[in-house]
Amino acid sequence: MKILKTITFWIISLICILILSVGCMYLIGAIQGNLFLPKEYIIWIFKYPFSNLVFIYEFYIIFGFVYFFNKDFKTFILWVITLKKSFIKRNKISFLFTFVALNILLIYTIFFNVTVITNNKIIEYTFLSPLGKEYLYKDIVKIDAGVYGNKRRSPFTHYLKGDFYYIIQFNNGTKIHLTDVGGNKNNGDSRFIIEKLDSEFVSMGISKVSSMDNFQYCTQHLDKIYTDKIRNILLNIK
Helix, strand or coil: CHHHHHHHHHHHHHHHHHHHHHHHHHHHHHHHHHHHCCCCEEEEEECCCHHHHHHHHHHHHHHHHHHHHCHHHHHHHHHHHHHCHHHHHHCHHHHHHHHHHHHHHHHHHHHCCEEEEECCEEEEECCCCCCCEEEEHHHEEEEEEEECCCCCCCCCCCCCCCCEEEEEEECCCCEEECCCEEEECCCCCHHHHHHHHHHHHHHCCCEEEECCCCHHHHCCCCCHHHHHHHHHHHHCCC
């Protein structure tokens, strides 16, 4: 009976944590949308690796949930606090200031790492450019498109084998991965939007490096309607 109660508790806990985590992601996306998205936007990018910082708040959610609903964990945490009570008391102000300061910095970093694409320009918001830096389509000097294979380009990349990539580079060296989609105006699949943008970019004569290598990998986990769009993009070279 006790084992059944424990299993039931953890199942319910996981469901609640999942709901809270999705809610956290949705809230951040909604705030970013209200802050950065003009009416004429087409698609917006939540840039990696900063998008992964959201998981820190998911850790907060998990920690808080387990603390309040698991007696053993709560007892352990209180025991640690009691053990270090004098140290914590002496440094309480420093701990509080550091925690608040780090979270302000964390929230700022999460929110201000967004790229917005409209029908005639691209606006990049960064940690150092919170007001946004604007680029015109003509400022794009190179496009790199393809599908990732077995070998990752970087040990820190979040892309997997078979993932489609579409990277634009501006005249100042800045690169934007259009496949790191945060959302789009019509809530459709991003590959349909990228196909239209790609058609416009290529017609402007922007240099494009495209490869069909590894294309077969994306067909293993995507429906034909999506792989057809990827194929169209990869084969669209002027």
